[in-house]
Amino acid sequence: MSDAADALLLRDGVLLLGAAIVCVLIFRRLGLGATLGYLVAGALIGPQGFGLIGDAESKLGIAELGIVLLLFLVGLELHPNRLWRLRRDIFGLGFVQVVACGVALSAVIYFGTAFTAAAAIALGLPLALSSTAQVLPMLRSAGRLNTPAGERAFSVLLFQDLSLIPLITIIATLSRTPPAADAPPGWLLGVHTVVAVVGLVLAGRFIINPLFRLVGRLGERELFVAAGLFTVLASAAVMEALHLSTALGAFVAGVMLADSPYRHELEADVEPFRTILLGLFFIAVGMLLDLHVIAERPLFVAAMALAVVATKTLVMFGVAKLFGVSNRGALGFGLLLSQGGEFAFVLFAQASEALLIRPEAASLFGAIVTLSMATTPFLMMVSSRFLTPPPSQEERPGPDGGMSPAAIVVGYGRFGQTVAQMLMAAGTRVSLIDNEIEQIDVAEKFGSKVFYGDGTRVELLRHAGADQACAIIFCVDGDGLGKAQLQPVLNAFPNAAVLVRAFDRRHMMVLGRLDIAGAVRELFESAVVLGREALEAVGVSEANIDKIEAEYRRRDGLRLEAQIAADDLTVRRDMMFNPDRKLDLEPEEDEDGAG
Numbered sequence: 001m002s003d004a005a006d007a008l009l010l011r012d013g014v015l016l017l018g019a020a021i022v023c024v025l026i027f028r029r030l031g032l033g034a035t036l037g038y039l040v041a042g043a044l045i046g047p048q049g050f051g052l053i054g055d056a057e058s059k060l061g062i063a064e065l066g067i068v069l070l071l072f073l074v075g076l077e078l079h080p081n082r083l084w085r086l087r088r089d090i091f092g093l094g095f096v097q098v099v100a101c102g103v104a105l106s107a108v109i110y111f112g113t114a115f116t117a118a119a120a121i122a123l124g125l126p127l128a129l130s131s132t133a134q135v136l137p138m139l140r141s142a143g144r145l146n147t148p149a150g151e152r153a154f155s156v157l158l159f160q161d162l163s164l165i166p167l168i169t170i171i172a173t174l175s176r177t178p179p180a181a182d183a184p185p186g187w188l189l190g191v192h193t194v195v196a197v198v199g200l201v202l203a204g205r206f207i208i209n210p211l212f213r214l215v216g217r218l219g220e221r222e223l224f225v226a227a228g229l230f231t232v233l234a235s236a237a238v239m240e241a242l243h244l245s246t247a248l249g250a251f252v253a254g255v256m257l258a259d260s261p262y263r264h265e266l267e268a269d270v271e272p273f274r275t276i277l278l279g280l281f282f283i284a285v286g287m288l289l290d291l292h293v294i295a296e297r298p299l300f301v302a303a304m305a306l307a308v309v310a311t312k313t314l315v316m317f318g319v320a321k322l323f324g325v326s327n328r329g330a331l332g333f334g335l336l337l338s339q340g341g342e343f344a345f346v347l348f349a350q351a352s353e354a355l356l357i358r359p360e361a362a363s364l365f366g367a368i369v370t371l372s373m374a375t376t377p378f379l380m381m382v383s384s385r386f387l388t389p390p391p392s393q394e395e396r397p398g399p400d401g402g403m404s405p406a407a408i409v410v411g412y413g414r415f416g417q418t419v420a421q422m423l424m425a426a427g428t429r430v431s432l433i434d435n436e437i438e439q440i441d442v443a444e445k446f447g448s449k450v451f452y453g454d455g456t457r458v459e460l461l462r463h464a465g466a467d468q469a470c471a472i473i474f475c476v477d478g479d480g481l482g483k484a485q486l487q488p489v490l491n492a493f494p495n496a497a498v499l500v501r502a503f504d505r506r507h508m509m510v511l512g513r514l515d516i517a518g519a520v521r522e523l524f525e526s527a528v529v530l531g532r533e534a535l536e537a538v539g540v541s542e543a544n545i546d547k548i549e550a551e552y553r554r555r556d557g558l559r560l561e562a563q564i565a566a567d568d569l570t571v572r573r574d575m576m577f578n579p580d581r582k583l584d585l586e587p588e589e590d591e592d593g594a595g
Contacts, residue, residue: 012053019045020279031377033134035342038279039370042286049291065233066277067346068250069270072232074161075254076263086155088323093152094159097319097337101128104315108307115361118174122356123365125167126347127308130337132157133278134376149329152320153336164343165248168350175354192242197252200235204256212262216437216452225269231257232270261440264433265453268460278342285345290363301364305371309379312338335383339376340369404468405431408496409475410455412439412448415501415522416475420448431464456485458492471497471517479503482510490515505560505569512564528552544585551583 019041027037045052083090106124109115115123135157144150208231215227232250239249257263294301313334320330348362357365409420412434423430432448433455434440443450453460455474466472472493474481481500490498497517502508504521511519528549535545555575562572577583 015045015052016041016280016283020283024279032374033131033138033376034279035131035133035282036370036373038282039286039289042283043289043291044286045283046287046289048287048289053287062277062280064246064281064346066274066279066281067343068236068246069232069274070278071161071164071247072235072250072254073267073270073274074158075251075256076258076267077158078255078258086151086158089152089155090159093319093323094156094163096322097156097316098128098160098163100319101312101315104311105308108311112307115357118176119351119357119361122171122174122351122354123348123361125170126344126351127340127365127369128312129160129163129167129341129343129347130157130312131339131341131373131376132161133342134339134373135336135380138377138380149332152325152329152333156337160341161343162251164346165245165251167343167347168245168247171347171350171354171356174356177353177355193244193248196238196242196244196249200238200249200252201256204253208253208257209260209262212260212452213437213441216262216435216440219435221269221454224265228266228269229273261444261450261452264451264460264463267463268453268457271459271463282342282345285349285366288349288359288363289366290360293360293363294367297364301367301371304365304368305375308340308368308372309338309375332383335379338379339372341373344369404465405429406469407431407471407473408433408455408461408464408466408469409473410434411475411477411501412443412450413475413477415477416473419473419475431469433460433464456481456489458488461489461493466493466496469493469496471499473499473501475501477501477503477522479507479510481507483514486511486514486516505563508560509564509567509569512560541586547585548583552577 023041024034024037043049047054102125105127106120109124110120139150215223231253235249235253236246240246316334317330320333348365351357352359352362406429407423408431409416410433412432420430432450433453434450435454440450440452499517500511500519502511502519502521532545559572559575563569
C-alpha cells in the first residue's frame with residue numbers, strides 16, 4: 001500500500017471516529033440513542049453532506065461484519081432453557097407480530113404509493129422490524145427489562161432478529177437480478193444449507209469446544225479473543241463459500257456455543273468488535289443516504305414515518321390483545337415497538353441489489369426509518385405509563401441471559417462451592433464463574449454449570465446477569481483482589497452487595513478501605529472452630545470457651561479497625577493474647593462438681 005493510500009486511510013479513520021464521537025455524544029445527551037447519532041454522522045461527512053469521505057460502498061462491505069457479529073451474539077442467547085421459558089412469546093407473539101405488521105405495512109405502501117407489489121413487499125417487511133439497539137438499553141436503564149411487559153418486548157425483538165435470515169431469503173426469491181454464472185440452482189442451495197448447518201453443529205461439538213478448552217487452559221485472554229473471532233468468521237466464510245447467508249453461519253455458530261461454559265467470556269470479548277463494526281455500518285448507511293432525494297420530498301418522509309408508527313402501534317395492539325394482554329399493556333407494547341429498526345437498512349440494501357427498488361427509494365425509506373427511530377424516546381416516555389406494573393406485581397426472572405441470577409459466585413473451588421451450595425439450599429438462583437478449565441470440567445460431572453472467564457471483568461459480569469443480581473461473591477484464592485479489581489465492579493453494579501474472600505490480615509486491611517458489603521478471612525472461622533475444640537480437649541468449660549471466643553473476636557475486630565485506619569499492621573499489639581496477657585476466667589469445676 002502506498003504512502004498516499006496509508007495517509008488517506010488514516011485520515012478517513014480519524015474523520016469517521018471523530019464524527020461518530022461528536023454525534024453520538026450529542027444524540028445520547030438528547031436521549032435519542034447512539035444509532036441515530038451514527039446515521040447523522042455518516043450523512044454529514046458523506047458525499048451528500050460535506051463530502052469529507054467517499055467510497056461508502058467499500059466501507060459498508062467491511063462494516064457488514066457488525067451484522068455478522070450481532071447475529072452471533074443473538075445465537076449465544078438461545079440456550080435451551082431460555083427458549084423453552086419464552087417459547088410462547090418468541091415463536092407465537094413474535095411470529096404473528098412480524099407477519100401482521102409486514103403485511104399491513106406492505107399494503108399501506110402498495111395502496112398509498114406507486115410502488116409495485118414486489119417493491120411494496122421488499123419495503124414493508126423490513127419496516128415490520130423494530131430497533132433492538134434502541135429499545136433494550138432504554139428498558140434496562142428504566143428498570144423495566146425484568147417486568148412481564150419488558151420480557152414480552154424482549155421476546156418479540158429476539159424473534160425479529162432471528163427473522164432477518166428468512167426475510168433476506170424472501171427478498172432473494174423476489175430478486176430481478178440475473179443469477180451469477182457460478183451460482184448453484186435453488187434446490188442445491190437448500191441441500192447446501194442443511195449440510196452446512198449440520199456440519200457447523202458437529203464442528204462446534206468436536207472442534208470448537210475442545211479448542212476453547214485448550215485455549216482456556218493456557219490462560220491467554222488475547223488468544224481466547226482470537227479464537228472467538230475465528231469461530232465467527234470461519235462460520236460466515238463457510239456459508240459465503242456455499243453462496244449462503246454469512247449471517248446464518250454466524251448465528252449457527254452462536255447457537256452451538258449457547259450452552260457452553262465459554263458463553264459469557266465470548267460475549268464479553270466479541271461485544272466491543274460488534275459495537276465498533278455496527279457503528280461503522282450505520283455510519284456507512286448514513287453516507288449512502290441521498291439527501292437530495294429526501295430534501296425533495298420532506299412531506300412524504302414525514303407522512304410515511306407517521307404512517308409506520310401508527311400502523312405498527314395499531315397492529316401490535318391487536319396482536320397483543322389476541323395473546324391475552326390487557327388494553328393498557330397492549331397499548332404500551334405497541335408504542336414501545338412502533339419504530340423502524342436497524343435491520344431495515346440491511347434489507348433495503350438487499351432489495352436495491354435485487355433490483356426490486358431504486359437506490360433513491362432505499363434512501364427515502366432509510367430516512368423514514370431514521371425519523372421513526374427519532375420518535376422512540378418520546379414514545380418510550382408515553383408507553384412507560386402503560387408498561388409500569390402495579391406495585392403488587394412481582395418481577396419475573398430477567399430475560400437477558402435466561403434466568404437472571406440473584407447471586408454470582410466468582411471462584412468455584414473448595415471455598416466457593418460451600419458458599420454456592422448454601423445459597424442453592426435456599427432456592428437462590430446462582431451463576432458460577434471460574435477461570436480454571438479443570439475445575440469447570442469437574443463441576444460439570446457433579447451437575448453444576450460453571451462459566452469460564454475472569455470474574456473481575458465488568459462486561460463479563462454484566463453478561464452473567466450482574467445488573468439484576470443482589471450479591472456478587474468473590475471466592476477467589478489468594479490476595480490478588482484489591483482496589484484496581486473491585487472498584488470498577490462496585491461502580492458498575494452499585495445495587496449488588498459485593499462480598500470477598502480475604503487471604504489474610506493484610507488483605508483485609510486493603511479490602512477494609514473499599515465500600516464492599518463484607519469480607520471474611522478464608523481461615524479465620526475454621527481456626528476459631530478448631531480453637532474451640534482445642535480448648536475443650538484441654539479441659540476448659542463450655543462457659544469459658546464461649547467467653548474466650550467472644551473476647552478474642554472483639555479484640556481482633558478492634559485491632560483490625562485500628563490497623564485499617566492507620567494502614568499499619570503493628571498497631572494495637574497490646575490487645576493480642578500471650579503467656580503474660582490472658583483472660584480472667586471462671587474457676588473450672590472438678591469432675592465431682594467441686595470448684
